[in-house]
């Protein structure tokens with residue numbers, strides 16, 4: 333058992349980018365880190381994994397369905413080593429909705445999940461109008477209008493607080509089995 337495994341479930345890449353930042357921080361601290369997509373993680377050799385962290389983004393109120401299937405299949409592997417979970421969404425751009433106890437998606441996840449992750453974090457994601465299909469762009473723009481966000485579709489905005497991601501990285505390093 334030696335690697336710290338970081339698994340991401342992403343649609344537009346922001347959760348992967350956060351996972352990559354954690355991976356690089358752990359590597360810089362001298363840990364052997366591995367970054368895998370949820371799909372790739374199905375074939376991991378768990379005997380080589382010292383600890384495991386999963387990050388997943390929200391789309392139209394939900395995580396990717398594959399997340400739940402993965403957690404159900406590998407609950408024992410997740411629980412038998414230090415572990416954690418982070419959720420990425422745009423609601424978390426608001427200070428009052430960016431913690432595990434104040435972010436509705438995280439609260440619901442914890443309430444319904446058989447796996448209770450030890451470390452938990454919520455990160456704001458990115459608003460990338462330029463990459464959305466027209467129907468998504470119009471719906472997201474409408475949601476942003478309703479919730480006081482940016483409606484200028486000519487501008488992409490990254491709301492992720494990278495200092496907060498780095499703090500989560502330090503928390504992971506503290507949990508690392510010696």
Ligand SMILES: Cc1cc2nc3c(=O)[nH]c(=O)nc-3n(C[C@H](O)[C@H](O)[C@H](O)COP(=O)(O)O)c2cc1C
Pocket residue numbers: 341342343344345346347348389390391392393394420421422423424456457458459460464468472
């Ligand atoms: C089609 C679409 C639907 C989204 N739905 C929600 C939502 O219901 N609630 C929310 O807080 N954020 C929502 N978001 C924002 C995403 O969670 C945010 O853009 C995040 O950075 C996406 O992460 P990913 O690139 O790893 O998939 C949505 C984004 C898109 C493109």
